[in-house]
Amino acid sequence: MSTVSEHIRPAAVAGGPDQGLSPAQLAAKYGLSVSGARPSLPAYVRQLWSRRHFIVAYATARLTAMYTKAKLGQLWQVMTPLLNCAVYYLIFGILLQTGKHTPHFVQFLCIGVFIFTFTQNAVMAGTRSIADNLGLVRALHFPRACLPISFTIIQLQQLLFSMIVLLGIVLFANLPMASWALVLPILILQFVFNAGLALALARVGAKVTDTAQLMPFILRTWMYASGVMFNIANIHVPAWSKTLLDVNPIAVYIDLMRFALLGSVHSDVLPPHVWAWAVGWAVVVGLGGFVYFWKAEEEYGRG
Amino acid sequence: MAEATTGTAGARTADADRLVEQHIPTVVVDGLHVVYRVHGAGSGKGSATSALSRIVSKRRAPSIREVHAVRGVSFIAYKGESIGLIGSNGSGKSTLLKAVAGLLPAERGSVFTHGQPSLLGVNAALMNDLTGERNVILGGLAMGMSQDEIRERYQSIVDFSGINEKGDFISLPMRTYSSGMAARLRFSIAAAKSHDVLMIDEALATGDARFQRRSEERIRELRKEAGTVFLVSHNNKSIRDTCNRVIWLEKGELIMDGPTDEVIKAYEKENKR
Incomplete structure (x- = not known):
């Protein structure tokens, strides 16, 4: 029989048969792993996949609660x-009668606004996704990429409602065409691009909390460069500037969507290699953003 | 050896004692430091002129303050142990738990664990504007349960919470619940899953007396299923009832680590002064 005092172990010194082992050796002997360590990239993808129901449920719940x-x-x-469409119709269609060079200007404008808004809101929500949900990050275990991806899904769900309205007003311009089927691949590509961007900015926003204040200005600049309210094909600028405007990812997705939906936008006005750019941007930004976010996985939550 | 620990009695089982004797470590904490960085805590952050003068004079912004919440804590927890964490408010108990769970990154030192330690708590994932029903599903998914698991346990979670005892409340938004009802539902969701290493942060003090008895019972069950349990509480009685070992923290430092009776006695003596 031993006395009680024997039970007071000096801090972090193994008792029993493991006397003399250092904490790290002890952990290794019993197969303990470092708590909160960053998983390998394939393991991370697997974890994320197993949480897919959570990602969708969280997005839907946020949207419902809204x-x-x-x-x-x-x-x-x-x-x-x-x-939104009604406002644009009132201002541009009735009051200003703009877009004389662009047929179906209201539809043209609405497509631009909705597609740009998708990226804009995904970027804004992504930037705040970690910083605004520290409570969740500090309370539960899940791959942190769930949050920015979930916020991008919220925006996708909102865009889908907008698309229903959009198809309705596009009917005033032209009847359904075979090219409407292109809407789906375009949205998928833009979603991947947006998710990558949201992931990258979530990491930046988690570390530098001022990012959220700065983003509106960057996004406004981006909007004017994306031909949301004017037709890039119609403007006269130096060649380098034209190239830059043409490969701008949002402009690429807006161009494609206009081409898919509007009969008045023909493939010959599209910039060269526009599909290659659309896929390229999605793959590069999607993968790059994901890897960039994963690299700091263990650091989220410090605030 | 076994007799020596009977002084702490409580709800421990002989099985748990035998497990402790085997000295199988489940959590190894080695010289852990945790630092919080708090933005906007400095004086004068709100005034634009002072921010400008800081930029002009290139002084380092005083707005980021560091709070050193845990300072060099080390201990080893073994399978079958149930460890109480005590200390005054702000002594770093909850922070230590979060760091062990891997939810807060360590500044220095390391934490090794067996499996994935879980905090009993799901509050942050729930949304007040959603119905109780959807919150049960959302909370379950957030804790990592599969959809089938949730479907299977849904009824038992609702029954345990007792939300529906006074009518069909589960289909109402959670913001319409009384604070007691909401707390009961939160606990029921959180306690639905069993864990390897379980950490409970003052979760016992929710609901009415009947629900408290029920939740204490559930926690004892969870302890049986879990390898190791950590319990943060200011209630010395509930620590005496459920823990065989106590760690006493003060200002982020480990003051004492040992059998429940000794540490609680020392702690109470210190607090009487």
């Missing part, structure tokens, strides 16, 4: 884009 206090509830998902 309109839960409004009397019209989920109807706002459709009302918001509809009202």
Whole structure:
């Protein structure tokens, strides 16, 4: 029988048969792993895949919660884009009568605005996704990439409602065409691009909290460079500037979407290699953003 | 050896004692330091002129302050142990748990664990604007349960919370619940999953007396299923009832680590002064 005092172990010195082992040796002997260590990239992808239901459920829950206090509830998902279109129609279609060189200017404008808004909101939400959800990050275990991806899905869901409205107003310009089927691949490519960007900026935003304040200015610059409200094909600028405007990822996705939906936009006005750019941007930014985010996986939560 | 620890009695089982005797480590904490960086804590951050003068004079922004919450803590936890963490408010107990769970990165030192330690708590994932029903599903998914697991346990979670005892409340948004009801549902969701290393942060003090009894029972069950349990509490009685070892923290430093009775006695003596 031993006395009680024997039970007071000096801190972090192994008892029993393991006396004399250092903490690291002891951990190795019993197969303990470092807590909160960053998993390898393939393991990380597997973990993320196993959390896919959480990612979607979290996005849907956020979206549902967004309109839960409004009397019209989920109807706002459709009302918001509809009202946006109405505003543009009022200003540009009736008051200013702009877009004489661009047929179906209101549809042209709405496509630009909706596609740009998708990237804009995904980037903004992505930037704040870690910093604004520190409580969640500090309470539960999950691959942190769930958050930026989830916020991008929220924006995708909102865009899908906008697309329904958009198809409705495009019907005023032309009847459905075979090229409408291209909408799906374009949205997938833009989603991958947006997710990558949201992931990269989530890491930046988690470390440098001022990023969220700076982003609106960068995004506004980007909007004017993306031909949201004007037709890049119609403007006269130096060649280098034209090339830059043509390969701008958002401009690429907007061009493609206009080409897919509007009969008045023909393939000959599209910049050269536009599909290659669309795929390239999605792959490079999507993968790059994911790897960049994963590299700091163990650091999120310090705040 | 076994008799020596009977002084701490409580709810421990003989099985757990035998496990402790085998000295199989589940958590090894070695010289752990945790530092929080707090933005916007400095004086004058709100005033634009002072921010400008800082930029002009190139002084380092005082707005980032470091809080050294855990300072060089080391211990080894073994399978079958149930460890209480005590100390005054702000002594670093919760921070230590989060660092062991791998949720807060270590500044220096290291934490080795067997499997994935889990904190009992799911509050952050729940949304007040959603119905109780959707929160059960969302909380379960957030804790890493599969959809089938949640479907299987859904009814038992709702029954355990007792939310539906006074009518169909589970289909109402959580913001309509009383604070007691919401706390009961949160605990029920959090306690639905079993873990290798379980950490409980003052979760016992929720709900009415009947629910508290039920949740203490559930925690004892979880302890049986888990390899090692950590419990943070200011209630010395619940620590005495459930723990066989206590770690006493003060200002982020480990003051004492040993059998429950000795440490609690020393702690109470210190606090009487």
